[in-house]
Amino acid sequence: MNFPERFANLPVATWPRLRGLLDSVPPGGDVINMTIGEPQHAFPKFVTDTVMDALPDLNKYPNNNGIPELLEAMAGFLNRRYGVTIPTDRIMALNGTREGLYNALMAICPETKGGAKPNVLVPNPFYQVYAVAALSVAATPVYVPATKETGHLPDFAGLDGKTLDQTAVVYICSPANPQGAVADHDYWKNLFELAVKHDFVVFADECYSEVYRDTPPIGALEVAEEVGLNPERLIVFHSLSKRSNLAGMRSGFCVAGPEPIARIRSLRAYAGAPLPGPFQAVAAKVWADDTHVAESRALYQEKYAVADEVLGDLPGYMSPVAGFFLWLPVKDGETAALKLWSETGVRVLPGAYLSHGEGAYNPGKSYIRVALVAPKEDVRQGLIKLKSCLYG
The missing domain is CATH 3.90.1150.10 (Aspartate Aminotransferase, domain 1)
Structure with a gap:
């Protein structure tokens, strides 16, 4: 085949x-x-004991969206880190953010935009899931250079209006993999203005947000709240893999507006795999701890x-x-x-x-x-x- x-x-x-x-x-x-x-x-020493205590939950199907304790811990992290208050019904627990970065596009990218195939903008260099997700939904991946000349972040504003008008989703990673560049307040603000003007959704991959030299990188959610961005235009992704050295546990989450999160949850009911119950219990404690x-x-x-x-x-x-x-x-x-x-x-x-x-x-x-x-x-x-x- x-x-x-x-x-x-x-x-x-x-x-x-x-x-x-x-x-x-x-x-x-x-x-x-x-x-x-x-x-x-x-990783945190308490993880092992917590896993052992939660093992009896292996005989139960895991909560598809995330147990309440886990969603509350994720919301608490966002509040401590970014000063934003996000209701738990706008948070979706993920089996690693790779799943979310892929499936969120499956859930929300339209088949057409303006009567033609939609564009998905991808920073170049990039995490390959972005491009594969775009191809999976039959969209056109548009690779936007992130070079020394652009501060190692993609210059989306430098694209022509026709390309932007045809765009449905923009992937952006900050801090960037591989360059370590960080989107500042003005970068996020300008990107959100483009999203409104050209009618697209921003996928903000912030999986490296807790590994930094001096100053905590500003987040998409805090700028979005400041400028009054419609929450339907932004989906943010976070992970324990880098934050807590738990790449094998596959705990991540996404935050989105009511309609996108409903679509993502609906897709999860048929495709993808929720985080196993014992790991949800562990992840709740890990997301709640900053030490x-x-x-x-x-x-x-x-x-x-x-x-x-x-x-x-x-x-x-x-x-x-x-x-x-x-x-x-x-x-x-x-x-x-x-x-x-x-x-x-x-x-x-x-x-x-x-x-x-x-x-x-x-x-x-x-x-x-x-x-x-x-x-x-x-x-x-x-x-x-x-x-x-x-x-x-």
Whole structure:
């Protein structure tokens, strides 16, 4: 059976592509994996006991939308972090935000806009789920460069009016993966003005919001409340994966206006899988606790300092203000990643594997992404080897 024609331009999955590049070549030293953004810090100690206490719930079907305690904890997080009060009936518990980022588009993207196929705007580089979701609903993904010239955030306002008028949904990630750039107040305000003018919905992926250097990144919800944005025009996504080092637990949530959240919940009744009951009980306690988040963030701040110390004198080095990736300029990302692996055993990700386009038109081609998730001394050794191999 062939894929539908709309999947002809499906992006090649990042990790099989990386394995194809590196795995046939022996590492040139002790392996230090700096590719995947899988947090390695300890998760809260109370998680294990809470899981054990909640295991009897495995004989019950999990609540599709999220148990009341979980939704209340999520609303409490939003209030503490952003100063907004969101009713729990506008929050949907997710089995990881990847599910939500995909299924929310399935639930709300129209089949046509103005009598033609709708556009879905995607930052470039991007999290690949954005593009795959657009193709799945037979929309046209429009890749908007997020480069040094645009502050590593997509310049949606620079698009022509026809493209924007045909747009149904805009994906935006802040803090950005992979560059660590943060959308400020004016960026959000301007984006919301475009949403109103051109009649589209903003999908704000804020999964890295709790990993930052100094200042907590401003959130879409607080700016939306300030400017009086219709809540139907914004869906915001959050996750415990990065915030609490619980990538395997798959606890995330989305916040939306009454109509979008109703559509997302309706789709979940037929497709997708709710978070298992024991994990919902655990997640409620984790979302309600901020102490472990601050402790984990302090460890990332130490690794920011290591990166600045080792790489700060390199031309083009950009010290991230948030997130846990370095976006390092090289001549060619694939060549650099293969050289680094074969000569040192340090494993990084070519930037082109996160971007759309051919040759010079791929905004990630001349970068590598380096994850700062390993223990601090492993990060230090990896960056020292990286610098000597690629920039020495």
